[in-house]
Amino acid sequence: MASDLLNLEGGPTRPGVRYGFFTDTSICIGCKACEVACKEWNGVPDHARGFTGNSLDNTGSLGANAWRHVTYVPQSDGRDPVQVAGLSWFGDDPGLPEGVHGSVDARGVPVFGGVEAADPTRTGFRWLMSSDVCKHCTNAACLEVCPTGAIFFTEFRTVVVQDDICNGCGYCVTACPYGVIERRQSDGGAWKCTMCYDRMRGGKQPACAQACPTDSIQFGPLDELRVRAAARLDRVVEAGYSKAQLYGHDESDGVGGNGAFFLLLDDPEVYRLPPDPVTPTRTVGAAWRAATWAGVALAATVASAFLGGRGRG
Amino acid sequence: MSSTDRVDAAESVAVQREAAADPSVRTYYGRPVLKEPEWTWEVPWYLFAGGLAGASSALSAGARLAGLADLERKARLVAGAGAVASPVLLVMDLGRPQRFHHMLRVFKPTSAMSMGSWILAVYSSSAGAAAALELLGRWPRLRTLADVGAAAFAMPMATYTAVLVSDTSIPVWNEARRELPFVFGASAAASAGAAATLLTRPDESGPARRLAVVGAVGELAAGRAMHQRLGDLGGVYETGEAGRFERLAKTCTTVGGALLAASAVGGGTSGRRSRWRRAADVVGSLLVLAGSVCQRWAVYRAGFQSAWDPRHTVAPQRTRLDEGTGHRTDPAA
Numbered sequence: 001m002a003s004d005l006l007n008l009e010g011g012p013t014r015p016g017v018r019y020g021f022f023t024d025t026s027i028c029i030g031c032k033a034c035e036v037a038c039k040e041w042n043g044v045p046d047h048a049r050g051f052t053g054n055s056l057d058n059t060g061s062l063g064a065n066a067w068r069h070v071t072y073v074p075q076s077d078g079r080d081p082v083q084v085a086g087l088s089w090f091g092d093d094p095g096l097p098e099g100v101h102g103s104v105d106a107r108g109v110p111v112f113g114g115v116e117a118a119d120p121t122r123t124g125f126r127w128l129m130s131s132d133v134c135k136h137c138t139n140a141a142c143l144e145v146c147p148t149g150a151i152f153f154t155e156f157r158t159v160v161v162q163d164d165i166c167n168g169c170g171y172c173v174t175a176c177p178y179g180v181i182e183r184r185q186s187d188g189g190a191w192k193c194t195m196c197y198d199r200m201r202g203g204k205q206p207a208c209a210q211a212c213p214t215d216s217i218q219f220g221p222l223d224e225l226r227v228r229a230a231a232r233l234d235r236v237v238e239a240g241y242s243k244a245q246l247y248g249h250d251e252s253d254g255v256g257g258n259g260a261f262f263l264l265l266d267d268p269e270v271y272r273l274p275p276d277p278v279t280p281t282r283t284v285g286a287a288w289r290a291a292t293w294a295g296v297a298l299a300a301t302v303a304s305a306f307l308g309g310r311g312r313g
Numbered sequence: 314m315s316s317t318d319r320v321d322a323a324e325s326v327a328v329q330r331e332a333a334a335d336p337s338v339r340t341y342y343g344r345p346v347l348k349e350p351e352w353t354w355e356v357p358w359y360l361f362a363g364g365l366a367g368a369s370s371a372l373s374a375g376a377r378l379a380g381l382a383d384l385e386r387k388a389r390l391v392a393g394a395g396a397v398a399s400p401v402l403l404v405m406d407l408g409r410p411q412r413f414h415h416m417l418r419v420f421k422p423t424s425a426m427s428m429g430s431w432i433l434a435v436y437s438s439s440a441g442a443a444a445a446l447e448l449l450g451r452w453p454r455l456r457t458l459a460d461v462g463a464a465a466f467a468m469p470m471a472t473y474t475a476v477l478v479s480d481t482s483i484p485v486w487n488e489a490r491r492e493l494p495f496v497f498g499a500s501a502a503a504s505a506g507a508a509a510t511l512l513t514r515p516d517e518s519g520p521a522r523r524l525a526v527v528g529a530v531g532e533l534a535a536g537r538a539m540h541q542r543l544g545d546l547g548g549v550y551e552t553g554e555a556g557r558f559e560r561l562a563k564t565c566t567t568v569g570g571a572l573l574a575a576s577a578v579g580g581g582t583s584g585r586r587s588r589w590r591r592a593a594d595v596v597g598s599l600l601v602l603a604g605s606v607c608q609r610w611a612v613y614r615a616g617f618q619s620a621w622d623p624r625h626t627v628a629p630q631r632t633r634l635d636e637g638t639g640h641r642t643d644p645a646a
Contacts, residue, residue, distance in 0.1 A: 294494035
């Protein structure tokens with residue numbers, strides 16, 4: 001397979017070349033090897049959350065202690081599942097009607113959360129799965145707002161936080177349009193995926209890409225990945241997935257394109273991705289102009305307060 | 314878990330369930346797309362203290378030019394108090410406070426926090442020095458130099474915090490970027506005027522009182538303009554904690570401003586009248602100050618509520634993609 005070329009050991013990574021991830025979600029099997037490999041290699045602390053009730057996703061979201069996050073979206077007949085509280089798969093939810101808990105429909109297919117298939121004779125069902133990660137944006141909002149210079153671009157054009165500079169102001173957290181980076185409670189610093197900067201400097205691929213058993217996560221020079229992704233998209237669309245799309249491959253988007261981009265089978269928001277992300281730096285000029293005018297207005301108001309008497313009134 | 318964490322968790326889960334059940338927007342189980350702000354209680358108090366200080370420096374400069382020595386002195390002291398409190402509050406909010414000086418490693422125009430660190434560094438040392446020299450009663454020429462420094466950075470100090478808040482991806486903050494500087498600036502004027510009215514001799518307090526009234530009116534007007542701009546996003550200012558703070562802010566500012574206006578126009582200097590007017594000054598000033606604090610808290614909490622709701626992020630972006638004004642080009646092959 002052509003993808004083996006980019007996933008083999010060796011083939012040293014060259015400084016000055018932009019590297020990235022192409023995540024082909026059409027072949028993700030939801031095994032979470034990427035989550036585990038990432039945590040093991042990087043020594044990422046635990047993020048105990050318990051059961052979320054969101055299919056097999058018990059990580060919940062990316063964060064300071066979760067640098068890879070696999071999302072699961074079961075869809076019957078192309079519809080999104082209705083969210084029901086609790087462990088609906090096991091019929092715990094008391095809000096469901098009698099006899100619906102953990103039931104199966106006429107075809108013997110389990111019914112999720114009490115949602116019956118619209119037409120019981122149809123067999124349309126699929127499970128969208130995707131491994132989410134820091135996008136390593138071209139115009140990285142986190143980097144653009146970091147006031148200490150802790151966040152920087154590496155020689156591979158990836159985005160990395162220098163932990164010994166970060167003072168935990170948390171401004172990057174509010175700037176990221178994808179909700180990736182987060183401040184870690186235990187040590188006060190901001191943490192996120194480094195694209196295994198240390199492994200890349202050692203000529204290896206990131207831990208998640210190496211661990212992925214289906215080559216859903218592909219690592220390599222970004223321009224090669226984009227060529228490969230375009231060809232893959234054509235094949236997926238030909239196979240009948242009309243909503244298949246590339247996400248983050250386009251340099252004219254609101255963040256200048258991503259170093260980690262995706263092939264999705266449905267709208268981005270279904271995978272918890274913003275449909276049209278923009279870095280706030282695009283609009284900060286307007287904000288500064290407004291602040292300047294407000295400052296002028298304030299100065300004028302103060303000056304005019306001195307017209308009229310010095311005493312009361 | 315502190316009690317605030319429990320309330321936050323319950324409120325955010327309620328928002329998630331609403332979002333999950335909303336058929337008009339597709340989400341991932343109603344889960345938020347963005348992270349909620351990491352900022353804690355020190356930040357809204359800093360927004361208030363910084364604005365109060367900056368506008369007070371401007372008021373003090375005006376008083377000096379107008380020859381009102383008591384107003385000049387009191388406004389200088391208020392500015393100094395705000396200037397000393399501000400960096401302390403900000404450093405306390407950091408995840409690693411001992412590294413606060415790392416903010417002064419870079420000068421980054423794309424970052425409102427970087428620019429703000431420099432503005433604050435220059436302003437607070439100037440205004441703090443001016444107030445200290447005032448209290449010491451010595452070296453008037455040095456104090457004047459400090460005054461000039463404070464006055465030069467007073468307007469940035471009073472308005473940059475709005476850019477700090479809106480230079481983020483939080484929808485209710487970013488969409489308000491054109492109005493928030495006027496809300497914060499007017500609020501700063503109102504609070505500076507109110508504080509000075511409270512502390513200054515009555516025969517010099519006229520300008521401070523007028524500033525407080527105009528500031529209060531401006532704060533309410535700019536707030537309205539912001540809500541009109543926000544449209545659906547502005548719903549967070551009507552619910553939850555943000556809603557409570559917003560209603561409190563509007564009430565306090567309106568009543569306080571009215572009392573100060575009544576005191577300003579009410580005539581006569583007889584004993585009883587002047588006691589009523591003094592009472593109106595005190596109550597009105599305290600209410601205007603409280604309204605200014607609550608306004609900053611409302612904006613702060615609104616950011617959390619906006620981050621919790623994936624619809625705030627998804628709906629406007631999906632709309633602009635569907636209308637062809639999005640940044641992503643047509644993604645299908």
